[in-house]
Amino acid sequence: ISIIYYEEYSNIDEIIERKSEFEDKKLILLIDDDTALLMYVKEHLEKYGWIVIAVADPDRAINSYYDLNPDCVIIDIHMKDKNGFDVLVQLKEKMKQQFIPTIMISVDHSKETRMKSYRLGTDDFIQKPIDIEEFIVRINRQLERKQAIDNVMLIDELTRVYNRKFLAQTYERFVSSLKRRRVSFCIALLDLDHFKQVNDTYGHTVGDEVLATFADTIRKGLRVNDIIIRYGGEEFIILLPETKANEAKPVLERILREFSNIPFEANEEEFYCSFSSGIHEVQSSETDITRNIEIADGALYEAKQGGRNQIKV
Numbered sequence: 421i422s423i424i425y426y427e428e429y430s431n432i433d434e435i436i437e438r439k440s441e442f443e444d445k446k447l448i449l450l451i452d453d454d455t456a457l458l459m460y461v462k463e464h465l466e467k468y469g470w471i472v473i474a475v476a477d478p479d480r481a482i483n484s485y486y487d488l489n490p491d492c493v494i495i496d497i498h499m500k501d502k503n504g505f506d507v508l509v510q511l512k513e514k515m516k517q518q519f520i521p522t523i524m525i526s527v528d529h530s531k532e533t534r535m536k537s538y539r540l541g542t543d544d545f546i547q548k549p550i551d552i553e554e555f556i557v558r559i560n561r562q563l564e565r566k567q568a569i570d571n572v573m574l575i576d577e578l579t580r581v582y583n584r585k586f587l588a589q590t591y592e593r594f595v596s597s598l599k600r601r602r603v604s605f606c607i608a609l610l611d612l613d614h615f616k617q618v619n620d621t622y623g624h625t626v627g628d629e630v631l632a633t634f635a636d637t638i639r640k641g642l643r644v645n646d647i648i649i650r651y652g653g654e655e656f657i658i659l660l661p662e663t664k665a666n667e668a669k670p671v672l673e674r675i676l677r678e679f680s681n682i683p684f685e686a687n688e689e690e691f692y693c694s695f696s697s698g699i700h701e702v703q704s705s706e707t708d709i710t711r712n713i714e715i716a717d718g719a720l721y722e723a724k725q726g727g728r729n730q731i732k733v
């Protein structure tokens with residue numbers, strides 16, 4: 421990473437190539453034709469723990485937008501070959517329904533320029549010369565807004581795990597690191613056993629409690645990098661990075677033991693639940709998401725056929 425840090429400005433290809441290394445870091449795309457400013461800002465922001473992609477060529481930034489997938493975009497309004505407003509409009513088109521905060525920066529902070537920026541949909545406007553302390557605070561505020569919006573959009577309310585919308589992008593990330601670094605990952609499909617009976621006997625509210633407890637138990641039993649997704653009503657998908665099937669199985673078995681020992685109470689009665697799971701280790705020779713989920717589903721089916729309350733690979 422240190423190579424990228426102190427270059428004059430960023431090597432976009434290298435950043436795309438190494439993106440998975442700074443997955444947990446915020447990525448800021450900074451577009452300005454003033455390379456001295458790029459260097460100055462980049463150095464300060466990176467001290468703050470963000471990754472800054474500093475580019476002087478706006479078209480290059482626009483063309484690599486999807487690969488970079490930044491958390492915040494900062495655009496200079498007055499550039500040699502291109503108007504920052506046009507860059508904003510073009511990027512906004514690419515962002516579609518996704519929320520990515522944008523900040524316009526300019527020496528010209530006339531009301532007209534500011535109003536035009538806001539009308540085109542920018543989230544903030546900061547005048548040059550840049551006061552770096554204030555700049556950092558305002559960027560941070562935008563990053564927090566984005567985080568809050570992402571959390572609402574991608575998290576299932578009942579179980580507090582990711583919803584289905586999060587699956588495709590996470591899966592693609594795992595596949596790209598499988599291809600690049602040859603590290604396998606596993607998909608586990610989990611489905612509560614006889615859950616319809618729980619609802620029928622104790623009611624939907626109790627069923628909801630069981631679901632929430634199920635998700636909590638999965639969460640407690642996993643590592644921080646494992647991803648839990650509510651795939652359907654009482655069906656969950658876990659993506660386990662850098663994990664082989666023979667490593668995933670004992671993890672799931674421990675979660676199953678844990679969960680099946682939790683007493684639930686309803687109608688002055690105590691009852692227990694269990695789940696079944698199918699695990700599949702994704703291979704670089706077959707990376708299609710639908711196909712791989714199908715294979716995990718096949719293993720889940722076997723677990724159900726084998727009497728439920730068990731894990732199959």
Ligand code: GH3
Pocket residue numbers: 611612613614615616617619623624625626627628631652653654724728
């Ligand atoms: P199996 O062991 O074969 O999986 O049996 P099952 O009864 O769990 O399977 P089935 O797919 O027939 O039933 C799933 C039930 O899950 C049906 C549906 O009412 C219930 N369900 C789905 N989403 C929710 C939810 O959000 N809350 C509650 N309480 N129930 C839900």
Ligand code: MG
Pocket residue numbers: 452453454496497498499500
């Ligand atoms: Mg300029």
Ligand code: MG
Pocket residue numbers: 611612654655
């Ligand atoms: Mg089901």
Ligand code: MG
Pocket residue numbers: 611612613614615616654
């Ligand atoms: Mg079920």
